[in-house]
Amino acid sequence: MLSLKEIQEIINNAIISNKFLNKPAELYEPVNYSLSSGGKRLRPSFLIMACDMFNGNIQDAVSPALAIELFHNFTLLHDDIMDKSPIRRGRPTVYKKWNSNRAILSGDTMFALAYEYMLKINKDILPDVLEVFNKTAIQVCEGQQYDMNFENNINISLENYIEMIHLKTAVLLAASLKIGAIIAKADKKDSELIYDFGINTGIAFQLKDDLLDCFGNEKKFGKKIGNDIITNKKTFLYLKAFDLADNKTSQELNNYFNDNNLSVDKKIKLIKNIYSELKVDVHTEKTMQKYYDKALKCLDAINIDNKRKAILKSLTDKLMDRED
Amino acid sequence: MLSLKEIQEIINNAIISNKFLNKPAELYEPVNYSLSSGGKRLRPSFLIMACDMFNGNIQDAVSPALAIELFHNFTLLHDDIMDKSPIRRGRPTVYKKWNSNRAILSGDTMFALAYEYMLKINKDILPDVLEVFNKTAIQVCEGQQYDMNFENNINISLENYIEMIHLKTAVLLAASLKIGAIIAKADKKDSELIYDFGINTGIAFQLKDDLLDCFGNEKKFGKKIGNDIITNKKTFLYLKAFDLADNKTSQELNNYFNDNNLSVDKKIKLIKNIYSELKVDVHTEKTMQKYYDKALKCLDAINIDNKRKAILKSLTDKLMDRED
Incomplete structure (x- = not known):
């Protein structure tokens, strides 16, 4: 079986040898820029890993892995316009570097x-592959729309949030694994199990992201802690805090979130203090672990030798323990 | 065989019975709005017509026809943002009615x-169908990029323009016909011929659009004549005029196009006068007819009874003679 390093090499080589030199250059330049900007290549790695796990031919998985990476980067290009995000992976986003039309x-x-x-x-x-891929594409759009709706919606439950990240984040990870399994002609039941593993892992990963953004170690995290607080983003932590808080504390939180006179650092500090008092971090960690445990049960139930599951599990374990 | 009216009824019924009531409503509302806004339904009609022409099962062509109409409307939604077009088919465009993100x-x-x-x-x-469809989707994006490039490019040849409308407009009409032919299991050579018919007809249609925008009868055309002149759009007429003009006339044209003190009506009148002197309309008509003749030769070469081609030919004849 391939190591994670070997898989990532396959993906990087495929990306390098599939540069888009077609015309007009104005159209393909941002495609190459976006693909060359690195990132964890998690989705294509998942796809190839699942194919390998079920003893499939790796060569059959390379083009679909590139397809998944292209799709993922397409959603980033459009999300960055919608979310007005100027920076991604340390470089200007496409709409900032060129313009929205491009x-x-x-x-x-x-x-x-x-x-x-x-x-x-x-x-x-x-x-079979296109059915999974296409359904996923539609769900990712739905997830992004829910995310945008949340900005102006004050009545969002924790369940709503989980459903949103299920669609926006988890389904693509799950689909990557399932497509890898289909390519390897895995048993239908096993393909469903690895899909469910992907869904639950994906939700856990997003909760981890939410946690790190607020409670991460700034040096290890490599970016500013508290960005979600500054932008009043309705993360799991935000929603859990209001869920746990009494009336007085809710009022306090609201005041801090809406006080434009507070300095950025002061705002982060005051809100993080309340989060800590309410044990929001502990609760989030618990929910995250609940989803990851569910994921591991799915992985466990897959009817192949446990040794073949080890590389995938070691990757997701590492991502659950990451500090950046 | 089905009449044009029957084909359009099939399409309209399919659109009505395929309303998207999925959630989130914010995402699907613009989809329904866009599909319900009418238009000529030319592309899905072409698809069904080609299927019928080659004796295929019409029921097999309905979903692909809807697919083509969905794709076409997707391109309109994005083009209208890029081109800042506030109105389409007499109603606010999606980005105007809601916003760009939607x-x-x-x-x-x-x-x-x-x-x-x-x-x-x-x-x-x-x-086979997806190969045609997907290649077409990429070409349409390339065509739109060329069209945007032309805005800031002063060295565009007539050949560049034809290549741009080939990609932006003609390939989707041609693909609609070819997909209809594939569904009917038409002979491979005939599928290529109907594709080429679509390409040449599509180019002729766009030249007709360019002509009508400038030399149409305002009452029959139903919208303001000279819009392309006001927006300095590099149409076939514009490029042909510079191609034919001597230095003095080129200078004159440039002055009028760039004179912001001219009233709209005066600008149109002055430029149209030069176009008429240069016989730009006659030249455009001739080129348009050249492409349509090429199209008809392709149609003629298709190895089926001429009677089966009559409905398609009568539709394209009508569109070539249209005044709106």
Whole structure:
């Protein structure tokens, strides 16, 4: 079986040898820029790893892995316009570096290119793979819309939040694993189990992100702690805090979130203090662990030798323990 | 064989019975709004017409026809943001009625929905159909990028312009016809011929649009004549005029196009006068007819009874003679 390092090498080599030199350059330049900006390559790694786990032919998984990475980067290009995010992976986002029109159209092209790479798959499994991929694409759009709705919605439950991150984040991770399994002609039940592993892991990962943004170690995290607090983002921590707080504390939280006279550092400190008093971090950690435990049960139930699951499990364990 | 009216009824019924009532409503509202706004439904009509022409089962063509209409409307949603177009088919465009974010994300969803409807096709022809569809999607993005490039580019040849409208407009019309032919299991050579018919007809249609915008009868055209002149759009007429003009006339044209003190009506009148002196309308008409003649030769070469081609030909004849 391949090591994580070998898998990432396969992906990076595929990206380098699939540079888009087509014309017009204005359209393909942002595609190459976006793909070359690195990132964890988690989704394509998941796809190849699942294929390898079920003893599939790795060569059959490379184009679909590229397809998943193209799709993921397409969503980032468009999300960054919608969320007005100026920086991604330490570099200007596409709409900032060029403009919104370039980011819209290059994003659209990446979406179409994702299908082009997915179509390189063996014809006999094409309908199954495309069904998963296409349903996922629609769900990711739905998740992004819910996320945008949350900005102006004051009545969001923790369940609403979990459903949003399920759609926006978890389904693509799950689909990557399932497509890898389908390519390897895994048993149908096992393909569903690895999908469910992906869903629960994906939710746990997002809760980890929410936690790190607030309670991470600034040096290890590598970026400013408290960004979600500054932008009043309705994360799991935010919603859990209001869920746990009595009337007085809720009022206090509201005041701090809406006080434009507070300095950034002061705002973060005051809100983090309340989060700590309410044990929001402990609660979030507990929920996160609950989802990861559910994920591991799914992995456990997959009907193959446990040794074959070890690389995937060691990667997700590492991501659950990460500090950045 | 079905009449044009019957085909349009099939399409309209399919659109009505495929309303998207999924959640979140914020995402699907613009999809329904866009699909319900009418238009000529030319692309899905072409698809069904081609299927019928080659004696295919019409029921197999309905979902792909919807897919093509969804794809076309997706491109309109995004193009309208990029081109800052406030009105389409007499109603506010999606980004004007809601906002850019809604138009970006609903557009993305329509693109994914287009694939969903295309996937309903019989499995045996799925790879062939998706190959055509996907290649077309990429080409349409390339065409839109060229169109945007032209705004800031002063060295555009007539050949560049034809290549741009080939990509932006003609390939989708051609793909609609070819997909209809594939569904009907038409001979491979005939599928290529109907594709080429679509390309040449599509280019001719765009030249007709360019002509009508400048030389149409305002009452019959139903909208303001000279819009392309006011917005300095580099249409076939614009490029042909500079191609034909001597130095003095080129200078004159440049002055009028860039004179912000001219009233709208005066600007149109002065430029149209030069166009008429240069016989730009006659030249455009001639080029348009050249492409349509090429199209008809392709149609003629298709190896089926001429009677089966009559409905398609009568539709394209009508569109070539249209005054609106």
